[in-house]
Amino acid sequence: MPLPRSAEFRGGRGFALDERTALWAAPGTEGVAHWLRSVLGAVYALPLAPGPAGGGPQACGVRLLLDDALAPEAHRLSADPVTGVEIRGGGPAGVFWGAQTLRQLLGPDAFRRAPVRPAAAVVPAVRIEDAPRFRWRGLLLDVARHFMPKDGVLRVVDLMAAHKLNVLHLHLTDDQGWRIEVRRHPRLTEVGAWRPRTKLGHRASPLWDERPHGGFYTQDDLREIVAYAAARHVTVVPEIDIPGHSQAAIAAYPELGNADVVDTAALGVWDTWGVSPHVLAPTERVVRFYEEVLEEVLEIFPSPFVHMGGDECPKEEWRASATAQARIRELGAGDEDGLQAWFTAHFARWLAGRGRRMAGWDEVLDGGRPLPAGTVVSSWRGYEGGVAAARAGHEVVVCPEQHVYLDHRQAAGDGEPVPLGFVRTVEDVHGFEPVPAELDAHRDRVLGVQANLWTEVVEDARRADYQLFPRLAAFAEVAWSTGRQDFPARLRAHLPRLGALGVEYRPPAGPHP
Ligand code: TNX
Secondary structure, rough: OOOOOOOEEEEOOOOOEEEOOEEEEEEOOHHHHHHHHHHHHHHHOOOOOOOOOOOOOOHOEEEEEOOOOOOOOEEEEEEOOOOOEEEEOOHHHHHHHHHHHHHHHHHHHHHOOOOOOOEEEEEEOOOEEEOOOEEEEEEEEEEOOOOHHHHHHHHHHHHHHHOOOOOOEEEEOEEEEEEEOOOOOHHHHHHHOOEEOOOOOOOOOOOOOOOOOOEEEHHHHHHHHHHHHHOOOOOOEEEEEEEEOOHHHHHOOOEOOOOOOOOOOHHHHHHHHOOOOOOOOOOOOHHHHHHHHHHHHHHOOOEEEEEOOOOOOOOOHHHHHHHHHHHHHHHOOOOOOHHHHHHHHHHHHHOOOOOOOOEEEHHHOOOOOOOOOOOEEEEEEHHHHHHHHOOOOOOEEOOHHHEEEEOOOOOOOOOOOOOOOOOOOOHHHHOOOOOHHHHOOOHEEEEEEEEEEOOOOOOHHHHHHHOOHHHHHHHHHHOOOHHHHHOHHHHHEEEEEEEHHHHOOOOOOOOOO
């Protein structure tokens, strides 16, 4: 899981790893070797020592090799009772995804942390050839609505990597919280990371209501997350949402808001779900402030992409504000949408000047100003934005809310702890086709797909498990695989792996496995 392009099981004896099995890592694949030792070492008491000095790869039972003939993420894995296991990848990422496949081949115990006894690490005789369908196989984690402590994020990275997902879109700022330390503007977290209470606004335990909530990542925390993810071939794309979804920032620095129409000094971090009407003022001063924020963001995140949000920006304040109206005239922006487009274009150019590409929600297409080349559009309001963006020559990440919003409920009826939105079962997610007919002519522009976990009602890592799984396994197949056959049987075989990882997945209908 996800299904490989081809897998040929040969039956008969497999290859048994034991304490004498050596691991050969070609230059460039040492990180994969380190990862394999760290996951298999303790469980099976396997040292997987580097081969005997001068012995060469042939002397080793597990061999990690690079092969120029393959694409960077493509790989071939073969296991043979005599010659052992060989993983060849086009690049280290390909070898790493092959190593993830190897762990699945070993069986559920390979997903445990603690030793198993008796320990039998046997790889069935097999030949696998594999490569991903999409380059961007993403998961959005909203750490703004509910903060997830660093260890929880690292665990999500591991769970993503186990499913060959490779982009973690971290939604770091919103009306309800600011989660990234900015040294130049400390109040963003001193004030913006804390809310006195949370009105859950759904039928949940009354204990959750009115509870204070908060937290933020220091820059060192984020560097650790980035490095941990990089070692697992996962890119962390930070999101700083502008010009809407910004009330936490305005609560910290009232001058960021439209002070000529509301008393921004009286605003706190928002304690309600939904979209706050309080948005950034469209002034040079605010632009400069966010450039200063982004300067620090770029130092922390080496990602080629920086997401600038752009979704759901209410325009009432700008309509009422003399300052905003003057800006519209001064810039020749036409109207409020044009003003937002000016914001967006400014940061897209600013990022491009620093060698990065801006990503934005599909609202960044509104406002009649062409987006700078290289902008990536996250198509969330159906496919429409994706089609328009692709037509305009932009690359698209397909993530329609009807299909891949994992905050939405997984079944009808009263049984769901998070009874939000559309019903999206694991089968629905598995059946999702990211390139429908209307996008087909532009399939080259589809950079990839993304599932989004918004966390208004996902208050901790265990609830996140329930919302993510098993649907994220189905989504991974959408993102990685070209075929999807026999999913129910493979999902049944996959659940014990999740169980061994300690994932509190939603049990599928029917008898519990
Ligand atoms: C819409 S998707 C949002 C989020 C909410 C989500 C809830 C998008 C760009 N904006 O702010 O959390 O719906 O499902």
